[in-house]
Amino acid sequence: MFFEREVTFQLKAWTSRPKPKPLLLKGARQVGKTSILKWFGKKEYEKTxxxxxxxxxxxxxxxxxxxxxxxxxxxLSLVVGFSIEPRNTLIIFDEIQECKEALNSLKYFEESDEAYHVIGAGSLLGVTLGNYSSFPVGKVEFLEIHPLTFLEFLNQKDPEMAEFIRGIEKVEPLLDYFVNRISESFRLFMISGGMPEPAREIAENGDLSRVEELLDNINQAYQLDFSKHVPSKDIQKIAYIWDSIPSQLAKENKKFLYQVVKPGARAREYEDALTWLIQAGLVQKVSRINKAAIPLPAYLDLSAFKIYLLDVGLLRKKAGLDAKMILNPNDLFSEFKGALAENYILQSLLAQFDNAPVYWTSNGRAELDFLLQHEGELIPIEVKSAENIRGKSLSVYGEENNPKVKIRFSMRNLIQQEGLINIPLFLVDRTKYFLDFVLKV
Known part of the structure; x- marks a missing residue:
């Protein structure tokens, strides 16, 4: 089973240009970069x-x-055993961060008279670029790949329902049959997460024990990266932060605290370690703002932020939450359901929108899960992990800022009422469409 990804549309746009700049594909280890590039080369080029x-x-x-x-x-033609020709050969430089000279050579490929189609990829490319001062700025394009979205997963698990979701044109309730059928696949996705290998296993075989094993393997691979690619002074610090994330998100106030990483820990001691995890794409930082104004980056409160994992399946596994508890939910992990839901929502928003979301607080009165800048509007977002939608954050934000539209993600049906769109968790990948639909009305 191969998961077709939305990123392929961007790859097609890149390859259609008369002389595309070299492309760098960023993304964490095991999100599917190599598989996508090989599949794309086979489909769109004579040779790869x-x-x-x-x-x-x-x-x-x-x-x-x-x-x-x-x-x-x-x-290189001698290495692969055939002539590498401009335009009809896709050239893939994988793990390009391991060769600084190859990274630097992209400048000369861009300046060449020949239209070589070159893509570089690497699991730690973000770390390398963040610390590589001589990189040829302006000579390459960038594209980032995230873990699978639920809709990409559903394409293979239940393609009929994936097509149904893509065909939803109005913000109105779905019939119970569709809600129940899609929800079954959604629970499976929340177990495996969006890393392609465990997602493929659960979609094809439904073997929960094998899914757990694969997620463990991914976590161990990341731990090996810590020891292989990180300065020795930061290895243990990175491991401490990595292991603390479930505890950070289990708190009612999910603000990242260095004291949760290790008693007595201070920001100046752990900032470099946290930066490495962010640059490696293993965690996502969501900053706080106190003033809701455009542009959002101008109003960031640098003293407060939240940290989420790159993938909801990895978060579930690191938290020690048994897969069967997702299939048969109960109140034992009700506090952590919110963390899983928020992590899942963040994954999907990052895959859809150019601007990363922030979170908003109001003088101790309320805390809004996410605030998104889109089409010149600020979109307040509240996340609920079930059908219980009690909460005051959206109301407080609405009183103070009078937004044009508000979003609540929950397990309730799709509906629009008085400027509020309630989107079921399993439809989060259609958020951009629903927003554009409502904003244009």
């Missing part, structure tokens, strides 16, 4: 030339000896 600088370290010498793209391509 794939190189991995982690598994083929000898390739680095080709880029150390010359900066001429034609000579580099001649040498």
């Amino acid at each position: 030339a794939y190189f991995n600088f982690d598994r083929q370290p000898d390739l680095k010498q080709f880029f150390e000896l010359t900066k001429d793209p034609k000579r580099i391509i001649q040498n």
